[in-house]
Every structure is written in C-alpha cells, then in structure tokens.
Amino acid sequence: MIKVHLRLLIFMCSFSLFAQDYFPSNTGVIAKNTNYTAFTNATIHVSPTETIDNATLLIKDGKVVSVGKSVNIPKNTTKIDLSGKTIYPSFIDLHTTFGVEKPKRGGNGPQYGPSRSGFYWNDHIMPEQDVMTSFKYDEKTATELQKLGFGVVNTHMPDGVVRGTGALIALNNNADNSMRIIDSKASQHLSFSKSVKSQQRYPSSIMGSMALLRQMYSDAKWYEAGHIDTKDLSLEALNTHKNLLQIFEAGSRANLMRADKVGDAFNIQYTILGGGDEYERIDEVKGTNATIILPINFKLAYDVDDPFLASTLTLSDMRAWNQEPHNPGLLAENGIKFALTTHGLKSTKSFSSNLIKAIESGLSKQKALEALTTVPAALLGKSDLLGTLKTGSYANFLITDGDIFEKKTKLYENWVQGEANILEDINTKDIDGDYTFKLAGSDFKLSISGSTSKPKAKLESNDKNLGTKINYSDDWLNLIFKTTDSTKNEYTRVVAKITNLKTLSGKAILPDGNEISFVALKKDKEAADKKGAKAKKDETVNKASMYPITYPNLAYGFTEQPKSETLLFKNATVWTNEKEGVLENTDVLIKDGKISKIGKDLSSRNAKVIDATGKHITAGIIDEHSHIATSSINEGGQNSSAEVTIEDVLDEKDINIYRNLAGGVTSIQVLHGSANPIGGRSAIIKLKWGETANGLIYDDSPKFIKFALGENVKQSRYSTNARFPQSRMGVEQVFIDYFTRAKAYDALKKSGKPYRYDAEMETLAEILNGERFISCHSYVQSEINMLMKVADQFDFKINTFTHILEGYKVADKMKAHGAGGSTFSDWWAYKYEVNDAIPYNAAIMHNAGITVAINSDDPEMSRRLNQEAAKSVKYGGVSEEEAWKFVTLNPAKLLHLDNRVGSLKVGKDADVVLWTDHPLSIYAKAEKTIIEGVTYFDLEKDMQMRDAIKKEKSELINLMLQDKNKGIKTQPIKKKEHHDLHCDSMDSHN
Template sequence: MIKVYLRLLLLMCSVSVFAQDYFPSNSGVKSDNNSNYMAFTNATIYVSPSEVIKNGTLLIKDGKVVNVGKSVSLPKNTTKVDLSGKSIYPSFIDLHTTFGVDKPKRGGNGPSYGPSRSGFYWNDHVMPEQDVMASFKYDAKEASQLHKLGFGVVNTHMPDGIVRGTGALIALNNDADNSLRVVDGETTQNFSFSKSVKSRQNYPSSIMGSMALLRQMYDDAKWYAAGNVDTRDLSLEALNENKNLLQIFEAGSRANLLRADKVGDQSNIQYTIVGGGDEYERIDEVKATNATIILPIDFRMAYDVENPFLASTLALSDMRAWNQEPHNPRLLAENGVRFSLTTHGLKKKSSFKSNLMKAIESGLSKEKALEALTTIPAQLLGKTDLLGSLKKGAYANFLITSGDVFEKDSKLYENWVQGMQHIIADMNVNDIDGDYTFKLAGDDYKLNISGSTSKAKAKIESGEKSLGTKIDYNGDWVNLTMKTADSTKNEFVRVAANSTNKNVLRGTAILPNGSEYVFFATKTDIESSEKSKDKSKDKKDSEQPFMSPLTYPNMAYGYTEKPKAETLLFKNATIWTNESEGVLENTDLLIKNGKIAKIGKNLSDGSAKIIDAKGKHITAGVIDEHSHIAAASINEGGQNSSAEVTIEDVIDDEDIDIYRNLAGGVTSIQILHGSANPIGGRSAIIKLKWGESADGYIYDNSPKFIKFALGENVKQSRSSRNERFPQSRMGVEQVFIDYFSRAKAYDEAKKSGKPYRKDTEMEVLAEILNGERFISCHSYVQSEINMLMKVAEQFNFRINTFTHILEGYKVADKMKKHGVGGSTFSDWWAYKYEVNDAIPYNAAIMHNAGVTVAINSDDAEMSRRLNQEAAKSIKYGGISEEEALKFVTLNPAKLLHIDDRVGSLKVGKDADVVLWSDHPLSVYTKAEKTIIEGVTYFDLEKDKQMRKAIAKEKSELINRMLQEKNKGLKTQPVKKAEKALLHCHSEESGLLKTY
C-alpha cells in the first residue's frame, strides 16, 4: 500500500496543471476573536434583494456590519477572507416557529365548563399574558438544522391556545448566551382558532365558537380599558398592553385566513396571517384582506397512481393541489400580496430548500423569494435597522455560498449570526460532488458523490446493479471501498484517488486478488451538462411550468369562469306558479336582470336566449328549511347557550353537496346550527351560488334566525360525559327561562342610555324578545313543544318554526293558535326513542289544521330529492299536487320570511327557477336547469361535458404523477377522502373534498 501512495504522490506532481488555488482558511474564526475587524473580499454581495455588489467587500466588527461596498477602506487590524467566486446573502428570518419551546402537555381528564384560573379571563384558552421566554430554552441542535437552511433569526412563540401570548425574536447564535441571542423578548402577539391543550374547558368546541370568543374578548378588552371593571383581569390587561405588537394569526388554510381577517376587521385589527398554501384558490379574496401572509411551503408529494382502481378514488381537488401548490408563491407575488416564507408545517425542515426550489421553478422570482426571507419579515418586526439586509449597522447575519443561493447545486458553506461563524461545509475543500464514469478491468461503472464538502456519500453502479460503497474524503484524497459485482462473493475493490482536479479523480484501484489498475474517473460531459442547463434555463424563461387550470370552486364541477346572469325565454312549458294562477299549460316565462320579467303566452324578447321547454315543467326553486350542508362546523356545544355563534362564519364554499343539491333543483337552504344545546347558534340562509365566495352565498338583508333544541340531544341522553346542565327535560325549560330573564334585563339596561358591557349572546336573545330574530326549534315530543310555546308567550314572543316536529299532529291546533309553522320529515320514524310515535301523515294533518308546513331534509343525501319527499304527502294524507309542491318551495320560503323574493313564480320575484324534464313530483324527473337570479348554476348537458373534462384532466395529472415516480421521486399512497355527512348531532369535523 505504501508503494501505491508513492505512485499517487508522483502522479500529483505530474498533473499539477489541474491544481487549484486554495482560499485562506478561516475555520478558526470564533467568538474569541470576533471583536477584530473582518473583511470578506471579492464576493458577489446581496446587500438586499434589490442591491447587488459584484467583487464587493463586507466589513464587520463586534457582530455588526461596519461597511459594505465595492471599495471599502480596511483598518490595519483587519482579518481578510478572499471569497473570489463566492456570494454573500443576508441570513434568512422565519417569523413563525416554536423554536426552543417544548410541546405543551395535555392537562386534566374530562370536560370542564368553567375556568381553572382566577384573576384571569373567564376562558382558559385566552392567554395573552403568556410569555414565551418563561419557558424558552435554546436548542443548539435545532439551530444547527436551521443554519443549514440559511436561517439566522427566528421568531418563536408558545403554540397553545386561541390567544397564545407574546413571541420573541431569537438569533441562532450557538456561540453566545441568551443575553445576546434574544434580539427582542416581546415581538408578537399570537392567535389561532385552536384551544389550549393544557385546559379541559369545553368552550369553544368549534371554529365559529373560537370566532365568537375572540369578538367578545375584544369587546371586553375595550370595556376593561375604559375603567369599567373593579376586579383586575390580568389577561385583558396583557391583551391591551400587547396591542401594538405584530399580531400574528395562525389560520392554516385559505378559508380560515378569510375568517381570521373577518374577526380582525370587526375589531379594527390587521392580522399578519399564517396561511395554508392554498391561497391561490381565491387570490382576489386573499388580496382584499390587505393582510401580509406568513406562507408555509409544505407541498404535497405526487400520489402513487400505478394502481388504476386506487387512482380512480383520488379526488381531483387533491390531484390539482399537488400540481398547483408550488405555484402559490408566484401567484401571490404577481397579485401584489406581501408574504414571508416559513418552515412552519413541514414534517421535515430539511425539505424547505427543495420546496423553495420547486416554487422558483414554478415561476416565483428569486428576488421575491429573497424578499420573503429577509426584508419583509424584518419590516413586519420593525427591525429593518438590524435585520434583513447587510447595510451599515445591521447584524452581521449572512450566508457564504458557492453561487446563487437559490440554485439547486449551490453550496451553503457558512452561516454567520451576529458575527459568529457557523460552518455548514468546508469551503476550502474541493467540491467533487457529481456523476462520474470509469472503467475497471474492462467493466463500465457509474459513480455518484454527494456531500463532499461536509459528509461525503458515494454510490457505484455496474449495469443494473448497485454496489455497496463506502467513501472517505480527506484533504485531496478519495478512498473508495466497493463490493464486486459478483454477489455470491463477499469481495471488495479498494480505490485511492486524488481530487486536485475537481472534474477528474486519478489514482489506483486494487482488486480482491491484489492486482493494481490505474483508476481514472471523469465527470460526465461538463460541457454537455452546461449546455443542458442553458437549454433548461431558456425553457424556463420562455415557458411557464404547467399548472392545472383554476376553477370556481377549485375542484371537480367548478367553473373556469363564474357564470353570469342571462336573459332567458322559456317557451311552451308547464309552469307551476304557486300563486292564484295555479299551473299554466303551454306558457312562456321570461327571465331578465335576475328577475322574473314576464309570464304568459307568445312572449318575445330580442335579447333573450330561447329555450324550448315543450313537454317540460318549470317550478320555483326548491327550498330546504333545515340543512347542514355547506358548513365547516355545525355544533358549538361547549355551553348550554351559544347564541353568540353564527353559521355565517363557517360557510364552506367548496362543499360538493352544494352542486349535488343544485342537480336536485334546490336553490335556497337554511343552514341550521345543530342540536347540542337548548339555545344554539344563529343560522345562515343562503342561495346555492356554486363558485361564489363564502359570503357571496348569503342572502342580502337576510332574515335573522337562531336554532333552539329540545329533548334527548340537549339533555345529553346518549352522551358518555353528561356533566353539563341541563340533564333533564325540566332543566331544558329552566335554561330558556333563565336566559330570557337575563336578556330582558340586559335589553332594559341597553335601552336606558347608561353605559353597558356589550354581550353578543344577550344581544341576540334580546333581538328575539324585540321580534327581530326568529326561532327554528328542533323538537319531537308534544310535552316539550307545548312547554316552549308557553315560555315564549310568557316573554311575549312566538316561536317561528318547529323543525322535525314529528308529534306535531298531536298539537296542530295549539300550533295554529300560537302561530308557529312546522318543518318536518315526510316519513322518517322510529330511529330513536323520541320518534316512536311519528307517523307519515304528520305533514298532512298539520297542513289541514292551518299550520304552514314544509318538508325538510336535515340530510345531505335527502336534500337532493326533496321534490320526491314532498310527493309522499299525496300518498300519506291526500294532499293535492300543487300543495305538495309548496311544501318544498313556497311554504319554506314563508317560514324563512323570504317569500317576497322566492318560493313562487311571480313577476318581480328573483328568478330562482328549475326546468324539469317531467312532472316535478315524479321519481323519473330530472332537473335540467337550475337557475338562481338568472344565472344557470346547473345544466344537465353542461354537466355531461364537465364529466368528460374531469376524466381528461385526471388522466393528464395521473400521467404527470407517473412521470414523477419514474424519475425516482418519492410518492405518497392514495387515500380516499371520506366526507362526513353532518346532522343535528354532528360534532365539528374537518371537511374533506371528495371530488
């Protein structure tokens, strides 16, 4: 072996033409000598994203930048480091981390309905007094991981609670103590919709509950700040003290981003919002918030779609997300939305750079990427004098790289933080990473080396075989040990080679039998590789990477453009007016400007699109008085009254059941709160304008409704943890009496003109007392139905609607006298004890007694065929066809106080109409067109075309995913998304897309 090394030494001398100049070593620059001047010369210096100096000098001292420029005067005691061919960038800043903070531990057993603390806010999940520095412990290991990604400073916070307290700005300086590392101990006030894991307080138990809690908290903080409270509240004091800090809200999705912004706007607070990476779906709405986004780049892997059966279960929305997510940063930048980038949400922080490269490949400019990692977070923190750039006076936080920091092959050598050096890779060692080929004893081999400047790894292949390989790289010498291609023998080839020329490895190989061969490995065609890079760059410059088209909503059956109102003239239809005119044969209907313009024979309009409706039927759109589709949560059951919450906060504009309901002729629904508590939340009355924003669904000047409930659900008969009051039917009555007594007193205080503490819950209940809000009450048993009517009469108001009301036939006369309507099922019974006495004649009996009756669904599947449910009343009770149709059109409109707009076909009303292929109550009929305010939101023929387009798009995305797998990239298994069907008793759940 000695002879081998002697030969290699001689070989080194003979190939000195390949030798390179070495940079002066600076590996010993540590905290003990950083008080001297240091100058980094001849580098490409990115002072800021928009200011770049070629062959510049960066001068630092005492952890800060002294000067930077092309010609910098250097003091005598300056240590110089020549960085010819290298680049310097400001270190990155991450605004949203949990660095140095242990994961909070779950506390207590079982739910609690009161706070666990005294002297603080009444809700445990509001903790603005929480100081992250009280539990902070510097984590050098995690800091080293972040160094490798380019980060020099992070903002950290306690990830626990709805109001999480203050965050702190930490310099990732492994060689200092906390007195230097803590740049600022109070930088941010942090929020989320998620409860604290440390408290078992049950309220809130939903997103809408969290939103209501935040609103009430802000109102209470104002009341407290005005000096109206004698008892100290340390939480409200902290909240008010922290109001001038950066307010960061962890939303986690585009929908929650918009919800958080809504809460902030109502309290005149502009949150900086941690997004979810899906902002591209509604970029205009995101832009309208004026919020700066802290943007995760946790892009999903391609799915393994080789199995055709499994691939067929994959939702188009998930397939699109794989393709579209990397384009999110570009689209935000193009639309002028300011954002910073974060490692938050990454399962492995090491994937940050590869995901960032993917975003840049998808069109994000390098300048915008650098801004998002440096100047923008510095601006948000109000630290532009210290962070985000390399201007005079700033911290000496910078990266030394081999070249463009955003190029895949660029090496990060060092990460300096506050003038302290953190070595990532030795920049004085030849970088020999790459692919090589060599011959040995007549056989061809491929060699790949990676990590040569830090921890070298090697892989050798011969033909299709991968050979076990070990590498040691020290100085200029490469020592390789590889197994032979003969797998039956445990034999090895040893190689010693010199790497003076980084593109060639020269040395000696010793075979298992002792034979020695000249070893000569060359990098694969460098020139060809460079040409390939140039071609790739040209291609990037000329072609935008493929992005699957966005639709509204961004899923299957979404529209490429939002549909618009048309002037439509239906000719020769059978028209069910639901008015005194009854059913009109061979009649025309004109829709114009979103309204029903004319009904009659031989109508004409030169601007109208003519639709031949001969042999077909037209009705008003179906209305579902009791639905739970299109909502992200249904129940806020953390208290026995949740009047402060509203379903309008949690409209899910991407619920596929909206489109399915349109296919069943449904145009309007009331989304009711569930039946978890006696006094539930406020309703949302919406039109199914598929493709609109969440707020765009809600009726203009919508009537005010709230959900009440009686019986088994509210007294928690089937709950394993029934610790909450009430637990009996008489307790339910007492809840109503207690709350309305309080609401009456509250309303009197409000009307007195004296100062009062605003209480949203009492405000809503006072609206009921004043006849401004209507009650739709979940009910079954006649005794409770009678009870609630008596309570209402005691407080001088009436119940608007009893929903379910399956024992309504027993009390129909009393309902008529009280003036309450009934919204019932057609023929559901015996699915729990309370409904053992239900009969299918219920609707007919109530109707014949003079009660306004509607048939509702309370079910995402049944709602698509409410016309058929209405028809059952013809069989069970002999209701006429016209009256039966009114059970799902005009009557629910009356119960919802929207019958002046919808529910019948009358000139001047909203053009919410359905064109049926046959008799509207037939099991064979189909909704051919469903129109809302003159806009066709469902068209049977267009639906067929969309199905073909969906299949084509899926096929294209599957092919692209297969290409990813063939390249050797990681994939994830297909998981079919199951969407929960929500009902009255449903707890909050994450809604999954299924199409």
C-alpha cells in the first residue's frame, strides 16, 4: 500500500508537466560490441520465398553469420530473445535523390552551342557526372526512410538527359561515408529531360531527346573505335559506364515505350522508372522485357460534392483513381519484374499505406517483398550482399511484431550494417487496443494507440470525448480526464501498473480526493479482428474491384480490340473516285480487310449485310496535314531537326482520333511543326482507335519530312530573335548550307571509306537520293519560287507545298517543277503573309494540272473536311467528284499511297465510310467509318457508349463520395483544358 501511495504521489506531481509532450526513452536492443549478436526465437523471412519459424539470426561485424533453427551460438554472443517477433530483410529503393541537393537553374537567354570544352557537344549529355561529388548524408531523411523499412538506397543527380553515375548508400546513421557507401558507381542514369544548369536550347522536345540519345550512342561507338582524335570526357565516361545498371527515368507508360525503343536500337536493356499506368497496355509493357521501377503514388479520390465541378472530370482521370492500385498486381500476374520506389510521392509517409492498398488490390505479399528486396538487389548485382538474410549478406533487417504488410504491424527496429535504428521501444509492453470499464457509476470506453512510441488515448462516456491525457513509461500507465459533468471543470486521475496485457488495473483518484479501484478490460482482439476483417473484406470487394480497361483507356475506348469483318453494303450510292465515277444502287463487299467486289446484286455467304439504301459510300478521308495523335510537334532547338521523327511521339490516346473517325477521316499525315526551316520527319498513320502508337503507323510507310518557310521559321513573332535565320534570305541559305553538307556526307558514305554516322545528314541524303519526300509549309510566292530553285540546284523535287495560299500565283511553275499543293479552302488574313489568300486558290491550281488536296492543320477542321471540300464547288466551280478527290484520292497521291487508299477499287484497303447523306452536304454524318474491314466508328454504338460513360462516371462519383464520408483524404478538382497542337506549338520540355 505504501508503494502504491508513493507511486500516486509521483504521478500527481507529474501532472503539472502535462502541457509538455511526453516521449518514453527508447533503449531498444542496441548491442554495442565487437562480438556476435544472436536474435533468437523469431519468425525470420530469410528471403521472400524462405521463412523459418522459431529461428535464430546470428550477426557479426555488420554481416549475417548464420540463420536457421539450429544455429551454433558462440560463447561471446549477446543474445536477444525475439519471441513473438518477426524479422524481414530491410528494403532497397533503386531510384532516389537521397543526399543530393536539387540542381539550380543556370543563366537566362538562348544558348545554341555547348558551354563546356572537352566534353560532348551537347550540355545535357553528362555521363561523366559523379553523384558522389555533391553527396551529403542526410540523417533526417534517412530516419524517415528507415521508418518505412528501407536500409539501402540508390541515389543520383536528377539533372540532364544523361545524368551520370548513381551511388548505393546504406542508411546507417551510426557510420561515416566510408562504411555507408556500398558502391560509389552502382548505376548510370538517363531521362528525356534537359539539364537545368544549361540553357542550351537543343533538345526542346522528347523526340529531340530521343534523337540526341541515338546520335550519342552512335558517336560513342565511333569514338571507342578510335576515329576521333580529340578527347571527349563525356563519351569516354559513357563507354566506361556501359556495363553498369542503366536506369532510365521515363515517368509514364508512353515514355517507357519510347525509352525501350531507344535502348533496343543499341541492344541496351534499360531498367525503366515507370509511371504507374502500365496496366493500360500490359502486353506491350511485357514485350519490352524491361524491369520496371514502379512508383506507387496513387491518385486520391476527387472531392465531387459540387456537381458542376464533378462534371468537368474526365473519365480517364476518374478511372485512374480506381485502376492505379491494381497496377503492381497486374504486373506481377503477367510476369513483369518490378522494384518498388518512393519516387514521386509528395510525402514518403504515404508509401506504406499505398503499398497496403496495392496488396488489397491484388499484389501478393511475396511479390511485394521481392519488389523491395531481391529484385533491386539482383538488378544492382548485389544479391550476395543485399535483399536476403543469407550467410554473408549485410545485417540489414527489420524487427516487427507481425506481418510487415499489415496496417497495424509495428516496426520496432531497422538494423543497417549491424547497427540498430530504434523506431519504437521493443521492450515496452504493447497496450494498444479498446477497453471498457465502469467508474463512479459511469460507463467508459478507452482506446489506446501508439503505446510503444507516442501513446495516445481517447476516453468516451456516452459517446462524449472527455479530453484524455496519457503518460506511459516503464510499464506504468497514467491517465487524466475530465469528469462526465460538463458543468464542472474537474478531473479524474488513474494510475495502473501493467502486468496483464488484457487487463488494466490500479487506482483512480476522484475529484473529491477519494481513491477507488480501477479495472479496465480489453476487448477480445480476435473477435474484433474477425469482425473487422469481415467488414474490411466486404469493403474491399466493393472498393478494390477494378473497372475494366478499355482501348484506349478513356471515354469511347473499346472493351476489346475490334476485329475485321466481312461486310456487304447493299444498294448504296458509291463514289469510286475511279473511271466508273459515282454508281447508283450499287453493292460493296469488304472481305479480309480489302475491297473484294463492287457491283449490283452481290452476295456472300458469311457476310454481315448492311442496308445502305439512300446512303452514300466513299473512300475514307485523308488529311495531308495534321497535328493530332501526337504529344509533341516541334523540335525548335536548332534550325534543322531532320534527325527527329513524329513516329517517336505518337499519342494513341488523343480523343481527336475518335472525333476524326466520326468525321469520316481514316488516314492522316502527322507533320512536324514549322519552328525551323528543316523540320522533323512525319508519321503517316491510320486512325485505328484502340491500337498502340506503333500500330497506327502505315506498314512500309512512305518517308516524308516537313520543311517550312516564312514568318514562323525566321521567328517574326518571337520576343528574342537569336537563332539563325532571322530573314527570308537566311532561310534560303540554311537550305543551301545543309544540302551542301548532305551531298558531301552522301559521297563519303558511298565511297566505302569510314564515316561518322549522322542521323541529320542521313535524312537529308535520303532527299537527295529520292528516298524521302518534302512537305513544305509555305505562303509567299517569292519563297515558293526560292525553294523550287534550291531543289533544282541539288537535283531533287519538292513533293508538296502545304498551306500554299499564294499557289494560284505560281501554279505554272509548280506544275513545271512537279510539285503538288495541299491548301486551306478559305482561310486568309490570320497573319501578314496570308493577306493575298483567296478561296479560289484550290480551283486555280487544280485547273493548272496540279494535284490538289484540302488539308486541315486543325483538329476541329479535320473532322469536317467533307464540308471543306465542298467549298471548292462554290469557289471555282470544281465538279463534285473532283472536289471529293481533294480530300480522298489526291492526298493519297501526294502521300504516295494511292495504290492502297483514296478510292474504292477492288484490291485496295477497305478504308470506307458510310454516309447518311451526300458526302459534300452539311447534313451528312459518317454512320460507319471502317479501316481495313474494322469498324472503328459506328453512330449507333456511339450513342450506346455515351450512356455507358454516364453510368460509369456516376458509379465512380459514388465511390469517391463513400471515401470522403469515411474520412479518407480527397483532392480538389482542377479543370483540365485540352490543348490542341498546331504548327507553331512548342513543347514545355525542361
């Protein structure tokens, strides 16, 4: 009794300090000795596939000596009993910037040449950069990572296209760098992003970065072969580090595929930092054979309380919230190796909760552990030291009170290189849980959490919170709380000695000074767990089910890829674009993706018959000049970008593909922009909605490149004119200079002598050799004449003048040169150099014998090209059949595709449109748009999909509302604007 009163006296005095936070001393199980330490009676996960119960882990000098049930423990051993505890290998993060200060942005102003001598010609290529020159161990961040279970991180300098070497660092707060640094050159890092330290303009786009990387690898091979006498420290470093782990920061599935494309060209297998959206094209990702470094920065639910704001959400963003947590599990199911990373998290604290969410969404715990241990260790070539607790490995391990992947599991200690980092006091009795008791005639509910680190308590009576304070140390519990009488400011104090983890017993001192016995009974954890597990299971079934992926994975995507069909259209008006002209009451049979028959009274046993009475069938519309279906338009970092290609940056998810199909468009040429005189190579694609980016490109596609003249290339509307050329005279000189170089390059190549591969010169040589065709952005007659003269000087032809709004002035010269014209129907006066444009331009060029097309250069106009063609009937009196060829057969001829598309002829591709009305009418709608026998747009199905989209959005909104009502954090809605790309659009490329 005397002891109890003494304890109460100490307790009462201590409450004067209650305004201060109380932190129990964390003594842990630190073993400071140079001998052995044995952790006994633990459940030990030696590796993700090997678990031993009631086992011993023996360590010495920072490494594992032995592990198993029958470990021979030497005499000079410190033994630590871990009965009821679990040991795991600590985690590894392959992609961090730990201990590295964020690089500072360099000077202002345009820069076109390199700022360094003795290095590669482009400042953004820095393989010689060594992260250790700027590394400084960050103990605070290390502690944060230790709390997540990480023991080792791979760090690098996040700056540049080629970023140099990364280092493998042990998160050992008790050592110096000589011990912490496991490997000072563990990896080589790359990205598509420029260095912030240099203002060198090139590359200014992802396609520019891809071209730069390709040229760099070619130059490195040339340098290694001894063909360059001048010392290049960058290329030397690149060659020296080529056998290191090559980590490419992609950041999205689209960029992942682009990175792999670069690597494949040089037999390099990158390990690629993904974007968490790999699930959208899982087969395509699997085909790369890459190991993915996988962020788990899942989207929060949106705050959808406001119906107006909720209506601005895209279905793709809403789906991402639901689908992203399933991504790790889907990668595992499909045999794709991946390592998990904290990269991309706004707060690393969300890593554990997101990982548990991934496990609830289908990721097995074994695969999760592999992704944090053995997979990164193997990639680093350090499986003998890291990732497991096998003999000889580093003594990097976690001590927990159970399954590391359960929410309530406590991580007590994180040992790194045999040194303990105490996270929670393992010796303190865990009294977390819910309790019930009666005191002074009132019923109470007590909840305690964080008892082994930062204890918190909540005491309620009749659902009223009594404002509880708690101290817990050395197995003594002190509580103070207000009485249930809210009219009085009185307190009850409780003290209890913890001897039984199911019962709290001691004394309570009432406000009047009387002492009574206190007993609180812990609720049955097993029963509560079962009840909670059932509730959790029910919730998981509701919440964790994944909405189906579509192709592409956004509104109007297909639930499965559509197939080619045998189709028989009956009794249509057929616009053949051939000598047969327009045929009334005629049938068209499509079979095996081709036009099989055209005639009357056709039949086919297995065909799907479509009544086309009163309707019109035409070849699909072809847009010679478009900028849809791509994520990048201009590489404007230098005055020639012949080395880049739009094929590298196609975007199969652009909704404008579907909208164009709804306008009867089946093929387009995606052109580089007009930022420079010599632009990039184009991509000629079919609008196969739901296909991969590469699946859009024409087989054996003709080779085209974009040139440009006029205001855009001489930078008339730029605030700073620093790059050559700045005049129309300068534009001519650019062409002469580059083709002179290309001619010399081609001659050296054909001579059989050694030559340095130059992607830019290769492309221009293709023009000289008639293997690549030019589509040139043009307006003013003087410049059109100029370029034809330059072409004549170097003996090649300009294939197409696009825009060509002064074409009517030089139609005779164009005809003599052999150039075609792809123009606007009636655009004029939107800038100075189009003041002389007239709507009769197309008709005048056509009447002069030029192959004329009407193009869009605009995503809205492109889906109304049938109406644009009709304007030439009004302006210039062009016949309906010839006007229709302006958007079908003629662009096919300009693109050298008229043997495959552009008209309805037996044997040609079945790229066909069924119109509800005369195709040149403003009332006409594309009822079906078919490419190679596959129906990619169907007006009736479109209406059905609209209803399905509305239903899916409503369901997702309800799920988000459920999250918010449960108190789960949400994010505000920020309306996204879709920015259409045009000739002068520039990337925001860092």
